[in-house]
Amino acid sequence: MTRRFPILPTLIVLAGAAYFLVPLYAAFQFSLQMKRGELSFEAYRSVFESSTFLSTLTFSTVASAAAIFFGAVLVVPTAYWVRLKLPKLRPVVEFLSLLPLIIPPVVLVFGHIRLFGSNSILPLTMSSWGTNILLVIGYVVLSMPYMFRAVDNGMASIDIATLTEAAESLGASRLRTIIDVIFPNVRSAIVSGAFLTFSISLGEFVLASLLNRPAFGPYMVQLGQDYAYQPAALAIMSFALTWILMALMQMAATRKPGQRLFRPSRSLAASKSQ
Template identity: 75%
Template sequence: MKRFPAVSTLIVIVAALYFLVPLYATFDFSLRMERGVLSFAAYRDVFQSDTFIATLTFSAIASLVAIVLGALIIVPTAYWVRLKLPKVRPLVEFLTLLPLIIPPVVLVFGYMRIYGNDSFLPLTTTDPGTNVLLVIGYTILSLPYMFRAVDNGMAAIDIATLTEAAESLGASRMRTIRTVIFPNVRSAIMSGAFLTFSISLGEFVMASLLNRPAFGPYLVQMGQDYAYQPAALAIMAFGVTWASMALMQLFATRKPGQRLFPRIPSFTPRSVKP
């Protein structure tokens, strides 16, 4: 007979409490803005704030542009490396892993010095330029995840054969990438994209040092000025992170060409079996 796993159960319960209590406490706290009753007043207050909408929109757009830029750079590169330059793979892989070693605060410090006033590319002197720099920064931060996701996606399909097939049908290199390779790694890109999104949506350091009206600095400001709204924001942030991770998982395990949801069986009348 199997013994009841008492030690494991105890460990799991303690760990679960550690994880769930802060979530419950935050949720509970976020409902107590109005004295004596539980209400969603803090959430209402947050949603009615123009700054909330403006900063969230700004950060969402910045994240999306960073994802697109990342995909545009990573997909052709990963494709090219696998097809033509397998020997430089370690170099490319190493470069894409560098952002895990270089802290964002160091990276943005370098940006401000190189792309500042008397630079050959004075990006930080104008608002649009600084926005571009922020997006580029997010793209750099996403390189490790993007490259790994796309590279894994390419490992799952036979690139060489697909390319040969496309070329023998007369497709140009660009067209091969655009209409053959890209659709096949779309799931992989999406999976990297959701991780990038969840990282850069509330990113604080780069946005704050580049003085952008982004969601991260807004969150910190809220934390300094209010009590209940930050709790509501934390719950929402947790929800967004959860959704991003779930979607990432969904896309990461999906095979190329597979439907997101199983096709609903059509209601055509079944032929009667003889």
């Protein structure tokens, strides 16, 4: 028995795909037309040549990495403790973690500026490192809904309470339990939370701009105002970066225990062990 080809669903999928792919392709083609009359990667070359591009990208990467680190350090023990000892509080904590989606970042950053401004006890905005700290804290807050959800779901998929009891009955301390049992079992959840955090904070504009930090988001906006072809190239590159992150996230999430993310070649593994 042959099934009839599903015409209507295919058309819907194609229309949906076109909705995304056509503008993407248009941007891509436009980004290749910097040189009159020929297709070239001139716009990309020009972006890479700019020292601002590299310095802002580096700044934002470091800030995002810091946000991931502090976000994980804050969220993992919190989610663990809430699940283990305070299950009744879980809806409250979940709601709190969702607040950044409800309250616009501009409110957050004005709060920061008012609280830590020049006339506060802790005038963080008066120095560049202090402002950097505020930026990272802001990123931690912005990524909270994703980080908490990812980690909490990760913990829901394993029986945290029983695993903790099993480890304790075998003589393990609380710290050892968290490091050896809890953390490795939610690692893929942390990794997916981390990638989401990264993709949010890398191109983030509001916080970085209002705190006046040399970050990637404000640079992209600036470039968009000043040039024609380079912003298109930048847009394509950031799409590519996001997709790579999504792919990595998928791999991390579906990885089975004992399996490496990438199968290292024999020689590489051997040279590492030396």
